[in-house]
Amino acid sequence: MEIKQVTLHTRSEEAKQHSKKDGVLTAALVCRRVSNLRSVGTGLQCLYHHLCLPSQDLSDVSVLCNYVHLQKLQLPHNKIKDLSCVSHMPYLVILDASHNDISSFFGFQPPKNLKEVNFSHNRMTNMKDLSAFSSLRHLDLGYNSFSEIGGLEQCCKLTNLSLEHNKISRVGGLDRLPLTHLCLRGNQLERVEGLDNLKSLQVLDLSLNRITTLSGLQNLHVLGSINLERNLISEIQECKHVHDLSLLRDLNLLGNPVQEQPDYRLAVIFLLQHLTVLDKEKVTAEEKVSSVNKYDPPLDVVAARDHMTHLVYHLMQPQVLYDSTMPSADSPYAMLVLTGPQGCGKRDLAHRLCQELSEYFAYGTCHTTRGPYVGEENGIDYHFVSEEDFQNMIHMGQFVQTVQYGGHSYGLSRDAIEDVAKEGLACCVHMELEGVLSLKNSYFEPRYILLIPTQVEKYLGHLKSRGVYSAAQMDAAMSRVELYADTNRQRLGFFDNVIPCDDCEEAFQTLRHIVKEYLVEEQEEGENNNRGSPDNTSTGHKPEEKPLSPPPSRSGSGRLAAHSATALDPSDLSYRNYFNKIQAELRPPKSATELASIRRREQLVREAIVGKSPGIYSQLFKSSAQTAPSSLQNPGAHCSEDSSSNESRASSALTVPSSAGGFSSSVQPLDMSVLGHTLEALKGESPGAPHPDTDLLALAVSPSSDRRPGSNVKPILPPIPSGRKTPASPSPAPSPGPSPKTKAVEEGGDEGGEG
Structure with a gap:
């Protein structure tokens, strides 16, 4: 009896070895590998529905025709060429036949519930019509020999499609499919096409192709991940095609020539601000801020950088106390700044104001690198200099502020302000908004008046009538009108006054009224009071007229205001007390x-x-x-x-x-x-x-201190600016002595605001 049992066991092992050697699947092997017992029908019967036979060197699986209740069949890494047995499995849901020798495309009757099919790493060359597979959702056809896509038009539930490492050179046949994941990795694609109608596509893999442009992706509005690793994209500006894809979070451009561009990562992050992962690395908040500050910084950041640049360069030069320096370190220069969009008339208004109120204002001539327009004169409208000279002046610390506008540089120099201040007058300049922001960071405290168009059509007609602006310049000027309006709305008190400039004559009369009523007349009234004071009559000194820097605008009115004071000795305690009181x-x-x-x-x-x-x-x-x-x-x-x-x-x-x-x-x-x-x-x-x-x-x-060489030189105080004298208040004759002064190279700049 024992001998018979041993013989049967030996024969079973031999049969197993023989079946494995021939590559024929046997019922015995199926019984050992079948799993996942479930109830079927009325619940009184139980059947196994999962069969997994990987790496068994199987070539014949016809025995599976008897297993009609299988729902999941996995036969990877075998030598199977025929899958006709699947036609007898009406309940089959998942089929994995990857890494076999199958050459026929879906060579079986369609199970009505088949949802997932993996035919990767086989020998298929042609795709056929799959309209009968209406339940198909996941299809993997990677590592075959397909040269084109077809037969999928009726797969109305297909969401995941992989065609990686085939021979596809053109994408087509995917119109209106509900695809959410598409993999075309390792094909022969040279451009992105045929994807415009994939409105549900979320993940796209186009790596290992020959793609040179991202054009063709701009209409995939729910796309969240794009893999373009090892393609031929060479320009950062190609990212503009996916700029409007607001849901794009992951972009991979590893192995593309574009990575050799300077500041590549910051540039891409700037163009695609919504990215969270770039080249498989997380995009940090610091990188996003750095990219914006580098390529499109906010106006406040530009102004801060400009101020720091000129401050550092200025401190690197020998410091000078000019003849026009105010009698106290707390006294700012008297300045009036007109600002507004290009072509609003601010330069003409500045010139006219300085002509009609020449006893109080003088024009501060700025520097620019652009050429003169018709009618402009060098040294009067601007100092026209070369870009090289402009940069040299920056490095010499001669500018208070500079800006780039319209491809040209504009700058306001210290000497432009000093030349006016040494005459005892207020400096009137005009500039763009960037210059105002930069000037607000400095120790100057001008009064700012905004000139803004309120009739857009009339403003555009004025720009066209001048005949000096290109279409692009006029579009840029029109877009900046709203920028000025938003600044005035969002930053209360940023400008001391706002004047509509639709009519030049009306705008000037308003400007003249504001300046004369709230600056000049109050100053003259203060001087008249000073003339009648006991202090003036007792000392015998005649009061001097000197326009001081206008204080901040009155509460709620936004109007210019000013005060005047007799020029006193800075060592006089009464002057300091008076000045500190006024300032407070x-x-x-x-x-x-x-x-x-x-x-x-x-x-x-x-x-x-x-x-x-x-x-x-x-x-x-x-x-x-x-x-x-x-x-x-x-x-x-x-x-x-x-x-x-x-x-x-x-x-x-x-x-x-x-x-x-x-x-x-x-x-x-x-x-x-x-x-x-x-x-x-x-x-x-x-x-x-x-x-x-x-x-x-x-x-x-006493200057005889030995703290520094030459300390025994007599320090002579610069004069206190007295301003131009009116006929009613003549001043004593100036001292006949020499008046040496340090004078820098002539400079200045308006921020592109060509009145």
Whole structure:
């Protein structure tokens, strides 16, 4: 009995080996591999419905014709050529016959519920009509030899299609399919076509092809992932074709020539701001911000960069106290800025205002790299310079602000403002919005008036009538009108006043009324009050007319305002008290950063006046020693002179490295109030009387300190600007002495606003 059992076992093993050798699937092998028992019919019968036979070297699976209840059949990595047995499986849902030798395309009767088919890595060459497979959803035909796509038009439920690594050179036959995932990796495609009607496509794999452009993808509005690895895309601008795909999150351009472009990653991130993954790497928030700041920075960022650039270059140059420097470090230059879109008339209005109110305003001529228009004169309308000269002026720290507009550079120089300020006048300039933002970052505090068109058609007609603007320039100017309007709406108080400029004459009369009523007349009224004051009559000094910087606009009115004051000695305590009181009343509260900046600038001016100099740049400003004049050997005699006399305001250019003030901790700021008290005390005593504060005064005034080479040179204060004198208020004759001054190269710039 034992011998019989051994014999049967041996025969079974031999049969198994024989069946495997011949590649014929047997019922015994099926019984061992079938799985997933389920109830069928009325629930009283149970059948196995999952059969998996990978890597069995099978070539004949005809025995499966008897297994009609199979729902999932997996036969990968065999040598099967015929799958006709599937025709007997009406309940089959999933079929995996990958990595076989099948050459017939769907060579079986369609099971009505067949949903997923994998025929990858076979020997198929032609696609046939699959309209009978109405339930098909997932179809994998990768690694075959298909040269074209066809027969899928009626597969109305097909959502996933893979045709990777075939010989397809043209995409077609996919119209109106509900595809969400399409893989065409490793084919011979040279362009994207035939995908316009795939409105549901979400994931597209076009890697390992010969595609040179992204044109053809612009209408796939729900596309979220595109794989274009190892293609022939060479230009970053190709990304513009998918710019409007708002759901695109993943883009892969690895292995394309475009990656050799400078700043490739930031450029792509800028063009496709909604990306979260680029080239299989996560896009960070920092990269998105950097890309925007690099290629299309907000106006505030542009202004901040412009201000930092000119500030740094300016601090690298020897610092100069000009003849026109205000009597206090807290006093800004008097400036009026007209701004508005290109061609709104701001330049003409600025010129006309300076002509009619020449006793108060002078035009600040700017620099530009563009050529002159018809009727423009060099040195009057602009300083026309080359791009090379313009860049040299930037590097020399000569500009207050610059902008790029219309492909040209415009800039406002310090000398343009100084040339006006040294005459005691307010500087009137015009510029674009970018220049206004940059100027607001500086220590200048102009009043800003916005000139804006309210009738678009009339504004466009005016641009056309000038005959100097191209169609692109006019379109750009029209688009910026709304930019100015939005700025005025969103930033309350950004402009001190807004004037419609549809009619040039009406706009000028409004501008003249605003300036004359709220700047000039109030100033003259203040001067008349000063003339009748007891202080003026008792001292015998005639009041001087000097337009000061207009304070911020009045609450809720947005109108210009100003105050005038008699030019006083900066060491006079009464002047400082008056000035600080006026500033506190009229100026808005400053932040801690602004106050710290003001204190630093004031400290630098005081150090320059008393002859102190930070040690960090002392070797850069050596000068030959000179003997101090005798007038400074006796501080008491010097202080007893009238502080308002012309001799005390002799002109001189005082060069100090004020940019180093922030780096020196050894220099202490001079308290002007202490100096003022000392001066007042000394005026009331006899020259020979001793005073306990005499040493302090001598230390403050005497330039004989050995802190720097040449410190024994007499520091001569620059004159206090007195402005142009009216006939009713003549001023004393100026001092006959020489008035040396440091004058930089002529510069300036309007931000493209060609009035």
